[in-house]
Amino acid sequence: MSTLLEVSGISVTFDGFRAINNLSFQIGSAELRAIIGPNGAGKTTFMDIVTGKTRPDEGRVIWGEKSENLLKLNESQIARKGIGRKFQRPTVFEDQTVFENLLMALKKARSPFDVLFYRRSGHDRDKVEELAEEIGLKDELQRKSGELAHGQKQWLEIGMLLAQEPRLLLVDEPAAGMSPVEREHTTNLLVEAAKTRAVVVVEHDMEFVRRLNCKVTVFHEGSVLAEGSLDHVTANQDVIDVYLGR
Amino acid sequence: MERSFFARNPSALIFIACLAGFTLLITVLAEGFGADVISTSMVKTLGKTLCLCLIAIAMDLVWGYCGILSLGHFAFFGLGGYMLGMWLMFERTKEIVVSSMANAPLPPTAQEIRDGIGTQIFGVVGGSEIPGIWLFADSLFAQLALVVLVPGLLALVFGWLAFRSRVTGVYLSILTQAMTLALALYLFQNDSGLRGNNGLSGLQNLPGADAIPQSTMSIWFLWASAAALALGYLLAAWIVGGKFGSVIRGIRDDEARVRFLGYNVEGYKLFIFTVTAVIAAIAGALYYPQAGIINPAEIAPIASIYLAVWVAIGGRGRIYGAVIGAAFVSLVSTWFTGGQAPDIPLGFYTIKWVDWWLILLGLSFVAVTLFAPKGIGGLFDLIEGRIAPNRHGADLGPDMSALREKEASE
Ligand SMILES: Nc1ncnc2c1ncn2[C@@H]1O[C@H](COP(=O)(O)OP(=O)(O)O)[C@@H](O)[C@H]1O
Numbered sequence A: 001m002s003t004l005l006e007v008s009g010i011s012v013t014f015d016g017f018r019a020i021n022n023l024s025f026q027i028g029s030a031e032l033r034a035i036i037g038p039n040g041a042g043k044t045t046f047m048d049i050v051t052g053k054t055r056p057d058e059g060r061v062i063w064g065e066k067s068e069n070l071l072k073l074n075e076s077q078i079a080r081k082g083i084g085r086k087f088q089r090p091t092v093f094e095d096q097t098v099f100e101n102l103l104m105a106l107k108k109a110r111s112p113f114d115v116l117f118y119r120r121s122g123h124d125r126d127k128v129e130e131l132a133e134e135i136g137l138k139d140e141l142q143r144k145s146g147e148l149a150h151g152q153k154q155w156l157e158i159g160m161l162l163a164q165e166p167r168l169l170l171v172d173e174p175a176a177g178m179s180p181v182e183r184e185h186t187t188n189l190l191v192e193a194a195k196t197r198a199v200v201v202v203e204h205d206m207e208f209v210r211r212l213n214c215k216v217t218v219f220h221e222g223s224v225l226a227e228g229s230l231d232h233v234t235a236n237q238d239v240i241d242v243y244l245g246r
Numbered sequence B: 001m002e003r004s005f006f007a008r009n010p011s012a013l014i015f016i017a018c019l020a021g022f023t024l025l026i027t028v029l030a031e032g033f034g035a036d037v038i039s040t041s042m043v044k045t046l047g048k049t050l051c052l053c054l055i056a057i058a059m060d061l062v063w064g065y066c067g068i069l070s071l072g073h074f075a076f077f078g079l080g081g082y083m084l085g086m087w088l089m090f091e092r093t094k095e096i097v098v099s100s101m102a103n104a105p106l107p108p109t110a111q112e113i114r115d116g117i118g119t120q121i122f123g124v125v126g127g128s129e130i131p132g133i134w135l136f137a138d139s140l141f142a143q144l145a146l147v148v149l150v151p152g153l154l155a156l157v158f159g160w161l162a163f164r165s166r167v168t169g170v171y172l173s174i175l176t177q178a179m180t181l182a183l184a185l186y187l188f189q190n191d192s193g194l195r196g197n198n199g200l201s202g203l204q205n206l207p208g209a210d211a212i213p214q215s216t217m218s219i220w221f222l223w224a225s226a227a228a229l230a231l232g233y234l235l236a237a238w239i240v241g242g243k244f245g246s247v248i249r250g251i252r253d254d255e256a257r258v259r260f261l262g263y264n265v266e267g268y269k270l271f272i273f274t275v276t277a278v279i280a281a282i283a284g285a286l287y288y289p290q291a292g293i294i295n296p297a298e299i300a301p302i303a304s305i306y307l308a309v310w311v312a313i314g315g316r317g318r319i320y321g322a323v324i325g326a327a328f329v330s331l332v333s334t335w336f337t338g339g340q341a342p343d344i345p346l347g348f349y350t351i352k353w354v355d356w357w358l359i360l361l362g363l364s365f366v367a368v369t370l371f372a373p374k375g376i377g378g379l380f381d382l383i384e385g386r387i388a389p390n391r392h393g394a395d396l397g398p399d400m401s402a403l404r405e406k407e408a409s410e
């Protein structure tokens, strides 16, 4: 399997505090990966670096077949390369309808002039409806997304990610605040998405990770502590000491 | 696949109908054209108000929709006024100079005419040379192009520098204010080439139109202002109505998220900042011939702050809200500060509105911000909520209340 994203030896320091410490990470082009680790381990910061929000002090972030250097690009350029991101806290545009949210995310030309002269085709409309169906919001299309329940907002955000048709999806704690039934729906969405693209999921909940049934990377104090199947890493003594044994 | 523009924007149709009705009504009642009920100066006031409504639309686009609290849009408005004012003043002065030399024994040379114009225009600032920036002042076409180009380029360069370094929020407001202040201070100088604090005057006299009385001219400008406002409204409704509107409202609410969707946020801000600067400039170019005079004080940051207050009171994020706010507040302001409002004697103290109006305005602004963030425009949600779902054919148009208030204030 070819490598889609290769992060090697990155470090970042905030006011003298090393949040990421010589971290390396790789993922293939159609792979599901879970990242676990205690609070403050640097999981969110890692995503910040890959998506261009935070610049690392050192290290490399290499993308795709052409081995492009992502560190030279800004957030929107990186997003256009095909990296989508879901934040820890659901961030949808609350003042706009579910339909508008999805339409904005749909993979289309992004320049101001293209968008100004954009005319919605029947095809785009169908696509939005299809996505809404997939995330279970078909009946809510015309509602303001601010009126949605917490779990529905999380799904809408996942729907917006899928609409972007990214090659890599970074998902930060998608199941936070969800009921068991909602969690299951979320798991299915992510497993389904990972069939055609790379998906990285940060999650605290072990049960959730188990259901994802994929390779797991354990972060601790800004670097990778262990990697492998869930059973493999949970048997690792270091992991038990710092994380599971607490 | 999509419904027609007016089907998606019923308020645009209502607005244009009301605006046309209003303009016709004023024309019929005006001194110059009809019943002589409305004085020429009142017609000019109303025409100017329409221009203020147009710049309020620009402010609403940039602030209400895109979240950039610009305190610089009156600078673009003023620049637009200056650019057209240069042609008006130059050509008008030329006519005067030529006619005063007509009786001389020898026909005047081009140089003599030029010297005459220079002395006439720049005598007040102790000069007689025509500065380089007046190079195109004898060409209406060139100056009209500059109305768009000068403010447009200024906005483009300023916006590029500011947005590129990701200055946002209060800092951006302060930066735009600094730009406005710098421009005003520059224009105040006598050697700025634009007559310092004297500004440009006599702009109400259109060159070559001596035979047309001001009462007629005022109607022309009223119609021109109404047409510009209508076009501005349509343009704004078109810009915010589709996906572009979604993106800029997204930028207003959470610009980082828009970036992660792959949109180049800085490009969008620059686009909207520049387009609205041009709209403001066109509004200014129509305003000052009706005002007759422009000077640097008009560009001072306070004007742009008023603009923000109008839009907030009218209701941000809806185009007719901005129009209502600008029309309502500026006309009420004219009434209070013009000495028409009766003083209130309290026995121990007399409230003189000329002094107290600003305080009243400030309090209203605070009250609206705290208690009615949707502004006057929010009232239409109430009406709509009551007569919903059929909002078509509602004859009380969005701007009509404001325009009625206009008439009431005469
Ligand atoms: N912008 C920032 N400034 C200062 N410290 C930060 C910043 N972002 C993250 N940190 C610190 O870096 C560490 C890692 O944070 P984070 O990546 O959010 O952890 P996680 O997502 O694994 O819980 C934390 O100790 C956090 O306080």
Ligand SMILES: [Mg+2]
Pocket: A043, A044, A088
């Ligand atoms: Mg985190």
